[in-house]
Amino acid sequence: MSDVPIADHALLSDCHTAALVTRHGSVDWLCCPRFDSPSVFGRLLDDDAGHWSIRPVGAFTATRRYLDQTLVLETTFHTPTGTLAVTDAMAVGPNEHPHGHALGNGAPHMLVRSVSCRDGEVRMRVRIEPRAEYGLLRPLMSHVPGGLNIRGGPEWLMLSSPMDLACADSSAYGEVTLRAGDELQFALHRSTWGLEPARIWSQEEIADWLAVTVQAWRAWSKLHQNYEGPWRELVHHSGRVLQGLTFRPSGAIVAAPTTSLPEGVGGERNWDYRYSWVRDASFTMEALWVAACPDEAGDFFTFMTTAAAGAIGPDYPLQIMFGVNGEHDLTERTLPHLRGWRDSSPVRVGNGAWNQHQIDVYGELLGAAHLLADKISEMDCDMRAFLVALADAAVVRCREADHGIWEVRGEPRHFVYSKVMCWVALDRAIGLADRLQAQDRVPVWSAARDEVRERVLREGWNASVGAFTQYFGSADLDASCLMMPIVGFLPADDPRMLATIDAIADRLTDERGLVYRYRTEGGVDGLAGEEGTFLLCTFWLAQALAEAGRVNRATEVFERAAGYANDVGLLAEEVDPATGELLGNFPQAFSHIGLVNAAWSISQARHRAAL
């Protein structure tokens, strides 16, 4: 059973795909060549699904860090006889664009692992077990000068290795003793069929790829990261994590690089997040506006315009998520041969939410377009028509029931958050009307905006609960109502908003003060089992408190949530209320988005308070 704590993993990314490395030097997750491709290393989900470990033989302790301003990981193993450092990266290639805009453009599809003995001597062991197609395939392995040829199914990999590895049973294995100053470079290179064959690289070439990758991340960070408020390092790091979740070729952004890390240990709430949700990706663009001044905004809106392919109209709502190249059909299936992390099954690929009706997406997309309008240098006529169509759709869709932000697998309802986001869609479209050359639409958009607002105020407020609730007529609290002041639907100090914030802080939190998105008892969302507290929602609470001028409480809540970041600053989606362990897909864009936005709101609130 695979049971390494979720928090024990660190992220590597080349802006095409990602790898996760454990604290003990094992690459336990790697999908090639895209985020949503089948895994080659999948031990995260099953012991037999493949891994690549490099670690000392015998006892050790390990410490880790990302090299300054990068997503290049350094793990230092301390042993009784000496110290070994392993530096891991997905090579991103040179970042030569004058605005540092091209991070990942020249990625060679290569995982680089550089080992160096820092002092004393250390006996080190390498073991590689590639298992393509989520662990189904045991590849052919053969020796070639300088490494191994690894072939099976869709994968053709070359391992450059300075050690002679013994091959047996589709695994390769070796041990060596390193002394202070010794260095070894390894690289796993993937062939792109018919385009660029994989090859063996020399020790110098691999060291160069690593140096270029460090330099490219630093160049990107230097050019993009201007945030100077509180928690600067955490915000900058979150910006890099969000950048690492972008798919460079298309401009798509994934919600997380993993599938099926559970929201409750042993439960069925296991989903595939390796896709580009309109909602998550729009929020990511907005957070990058704070954390990293994205000049990728144009790419993202081009991706959205292309992926949605103009099919928005009376019969075609906007699809809520896409594959990283804009694919529409993300039909969900299970992988019964995988046991799942800590036996949490089923393991799913694809996502059944792909054809759900969720009307909040118009607001998230137009909200991001409004915030980033100045960064979208070329708003061509297709993009303008697309954004106008979104606002026109919101006019009609705001009256419909939907599955809501939480993608409930039960009956559609009139969710308060969905209506509020329709209000955002119309409000921001009105603000963009000149750029969209759509002044003639403003009267229709304004009338619909006022209608939906009036409905939320009337039907979304529950006087006996003393708060805005989950859907019209509901008595249940829902943390997404914290977004109402954040998007400017109502001022945070409006008595109804203050009452809602207080109700959520008092009644929708666990003993640690972390926020649940809603109560799951009784399967109200159409699913069995419980889940953890939701980090994004906890950051929303901090943000709403900051907006309401309660800066000290906001700071307290922020620090509580940010305190769950692991040793290398990464957050999963949720926290287990019983154990405090991170749960859910990892690292999760939502949580890092929440961290960035809450830090920004608190910095603004402190500034206002100081005036």
Ligand SMILES: OC[C@H]1O[C@H](O[C@H]2O[C@H](CO)[C@@H](O)[C@H](O)[C@H]2O)[C@H](O)[C@@H](O)[C@@H]1O
């Ligand atoms: O709660 C059930 C749903 O859980 C997942 O959705 C969550 O993740 C999405 C990606 O981050 C996010 O956009 C959504 O707001 C979250 O509720 C899952 O993807 C759904 O299929 C599932 O129904």
